[in-house]
Amino acid sequence: MTGLGQFEISDVVIVSTHGRGWGLGCQLAERGWRVVVLEIEPRPGQPSGKEMEAIDRLGPFVSWVSTAESSESEAYAALWLPDGPVSWGGPTAAQGFRRLRDEYGVDWDEVKRVTDGGRGLELSTTWPLALARSVGAAKFARRQYWLQQPADCFALPMAEPLRVRQRGDEAARFEALQRDRLLKLGGRWREVARVRQVRTAQGHADLVEAESAAGESVIERTRSIVWMLSEEESLREEFFIDPARVGDFLSFGSVRPELGWWRNRLSVRDLEDGQNFVRPHLPAMVFLISTIERPWTHENLLVLERVEQSAGRSVFDLWMRIPFWSRADHVYRDELRRRAENLLRQRLPRLELEWLTPSPISLTEPAIRLSCPVYAADSVPARSRASNLVFAGPETWRGVGLIGACDAEADWIESLEKMRREWDRQARSQREEVQA
Numbered sequence: 019m020t021g022l023g024q025f026e027i028s029d030v031v032i033v034s035t036h037g038r039g040w041g042l043g044c045q046l047a048e049r050g051w052r053v054v055v056l057e058i059e060p061r062p063g064q065p066s067g068k069e070m071e072a073i074d075r076l077g078p079f080v081s082w083v084s085t086a087e088s089s090e091s092e093a094y095a096a097l098w099l100p101d102g103p104v105s106w107g108g109p110t111a112a113q114g115f116r117r118l119r120d121e122y123g124v125d126w127d128e129v130k131r132v133t134d135g136g137r138g139l140e141l142s143t144t145w146p147l148a149l150a151r152s153v154g155a156a157k158f159a160r161r162q163y164w165l166q167q168p169a170d171c172f173a174l175p176m177a178e179p180l181r182v183r184q185r186g187d188e189a190a191r192f193e194a195l196q197r198d199r200l201l202k203l204g205g206r207w208r209e210v211a212r213v214r215q216v217r218t219a220q221g222h223a224d225l226v227e228a229e230s231a232a233g234e235s236v237i238e239r240t241r242s243i244v245w246m247l248s249e250e251e252s253l254r255e256e257f258f259i260d261p262a263r264v265g266d267f268l269s270f271g272s273v274r275p276e277l278g279w280w281r282n283r284l285s286v287r288d289l290e291d292g293q294n295f296v297r298p299h300l301p302a303m304v305f306l307i308s309t310i311e312r313p314w315t316h317e318n319l320l321v322l323e324r325v326e327q328s329a330g331r332s333v334f335d336l337w338m339r340i341p342f343w344s345r346a347d348h349v350y351r352d353e354l355r356r357r358a359e360n361l362l363r364q365r366l367p368r369l370e371l372e373w374l375t376p377s378p379i380s381l382t383e384p385a386i387r388l389s390c391p392v393y394a395a396d397s398v399p400a401r402s403r404a405s406n407l408v409f410a411g412p413e414t415w416r417g418v419g420l421i422g423a424c425d426a427e428a429d430w431i432e433s434l435e436k437m438r439r440e441w442d443r444q445a446r447s448q449r450e451e452v453q454a
Contacts, residue, residue: 026239027239027240027241028052028053028054028206028238028239028240028241029046029051029052029053029240029241029242029438030046030051030052030053030054030240030241030242030243030244030434031054031055031056031226031238031240031242031243031244032053032054032055032056032243032244032246033056033058033213033226033243033244033245033246033247034055034056034057034058034246034247035057035058035059035246035247035251035257036075036076036389037057037072037075037076037193037196037420038246038410038412038420038423039055039057039244039246040055040193040196040197040199040200041196041420041423041424041427042244042246042410042423042427042430042431043055043196043200043205043207044196044199044200044203044205045427045431046205046431046434047200047203047204047205048203049431051434052204052205053200053203053204053205053206054205054206054207054208054238054240055200055205055206055207055208056207056208056210056213056226056228056236056238057207057208057209057210058210058211058212058213058228058247058257059209059210059211059231071189071190072187072189072190072192072193073189073281073325073335074281074389074390075189075389076189076192076193076419076420077279077389077390077418077419077420077421077422078279078281078321078323078335078337078390078418078419078421079154079174079303079321079323079418079419079420079421080183080189080192080323080419080420080421081093081180081181081182081183081302081303081323081324082174082175082178082180082181082421083181083420083421083424084181084183084188084192093108093179093180093181093182093301093302093303094106094107094108094111094177094179094180094301094302094303095107095176095180095301095302095303095304095305096114096301096303096304096305097114097146097149097176097304097305097307098304098305098306098307098365099122099307099310100307100308100309101121102117103301103304104117104118105301106176106177107177107178107179111177115127118146122310123142123143124143124144124145124146125143126146129143129144129146129147141161141162141165144165145161145310146176147164147165147173148161148162148164148165149161149305149314150173150174150176151164151167151171151172151173151174152164152314153174153305153314153319153321153339154172154173154174154417154418154421154422155172155392155416155417155418156392156393156412156413156415156416156417156418156422157392157393157394157395157397158276158277158392158393158394158395159395161313161314163395171416172416172417172422172425174417174421180302180303182302182324183323183324183325183326185325185326186283186325186326186333188325208228208230208236208238209230209231210228210229210230210231210236211228211229211230211231211233212228212229212255212256212257212258212259213226213227213228213229213257213258213259214227214228214229214235214259214260215227215260215263216243216245216263216266216267216404216407218266218267218403218404221403221404221405222404222405222406223240223242223243223267223404223406223407224239224240224241225237225238225239225240226238226240226243229259241406241437241438241441242406242407242408242434242437242438243267243404243406243407243408244407244408244410244430244434245267245268245402245407245408245409245410245411246410246411247411248273248411248412248413249268249270249271249273249399249400249411249413250273250275251411252264252268252400252411265403266403267402267403267404267407268400268401268402268403268409269400269401269402269403270400271397271398271399271400271401271413272397272398273393273394273397273398273399273400273413274393274394274396274397275342275388275391275392275393275394276341276342276391276392276393276394277315277339277340277341277342277391277392278339278340278341278342278345278388278390278391278392279337279338279339279388279390279392279418279419280337280338280339280340280345280351280388281335281336281337281375282335282336282338282355282358282373282375283325283333283334283335283336283373283374283375284333284334284336284362284371284372284373284374284375285331285332285333285370285371285372285374286300286331286332286333286334286366286369286370286371287330287331287369287370287371287372288330288331288369288370300322300324300332300334301324302323302324303321303322303323303324304320304321304322304334305319305320305321306319306320306321306322306361306362306365307319308361314339315338315339315340315341316338316339316340316354316357317338317354317357317358317361319338319339320336320337320338320358320361320362321336321337321338322334322335322336322337323335323337333374336358338354338358339392340354340388342388342391342392345388348378348379349378349379351378352377352378352379355373355377355378359371359373390412390418390419391412392418393413397413399411399413399414400413405437406437408430408433408434410426410430414426
């Protein structure tokens, strides 16, 4: 069986997994592109299959880019230091910034006015800027490194309002909404199990052949391709049936994952105290730091992102950056979660905490894959060998997870628009030759 695109040439085929390509596909369709998204859902039982929940695929900080209609407004993130929280926005922001200045010597207004990227600034007085740049980054480096970057360096929008998820499954609904939006805009998408080939000739790619879950062939002819699998994913048989052929369209780089974002879900509930209840007045997103002096990894940085709230109870996704090698070390990760729980109980002594995800001990491989790695600072991404293929794997993003993909979409669109202008120029030239 051949795919729907056998006799139709699209403007772009986006080869995606973990929902990475929906946003780009919608933006291109809005610009009049004929878009096809091939979304790879590996065979059941594979580590990157449907067992991985949508939020694990999208990564942390989704509340800054979500478009779900159920999201509340005027919610903000907060920094929670040992002596209390500091809100980045809302009615208490001014008070929080005064505390940063008086207790930590940080003048946030002065930090924001820096126009040279922060070069020459002291970490002791500008560490919130380093935090905003380093925690959301797709690569890992010393904190001082982030003060030496250009002013347009990717940074988490700490002071911007959040669009808070009100249901734990909103990430999955977000993906479904994106798919529906693509269809309404005239785009197409196919769910496939893996790619069979990307046909290239003379440095030009013109066809993608994939395999459906039933083993049937899906063929899409196209004028350009956006390849959104990482190099590591591209070389796994669960994604590409013949990894040896990846070299036909990608020139391999040198990429080394150092950290990965690991998620746990927990419930925070009131404890009855006589006739009174202790209400958990927690911000929508909390960056809980034990000490400023230590690296922002392991339990020294806990990111709590609220996903549900009801009377007397809140549910948070708790994210930690942990060593990439530890993804298979259940005992190590169980110890990290115990440390995180101890820290939370110190900060929330009169509230009940309950883990809603199981202990890392006994988890199977699909549950432990870290889908949002953080790469070494000296990593070199792969490059495209085809003139009309954009390599857009996660190692090329400036930010991590969905927020990093959204940040990179403008660059991908610019590259594709340049390709389209070249196609139009060649088409005009051919028409003029025929007319002559």
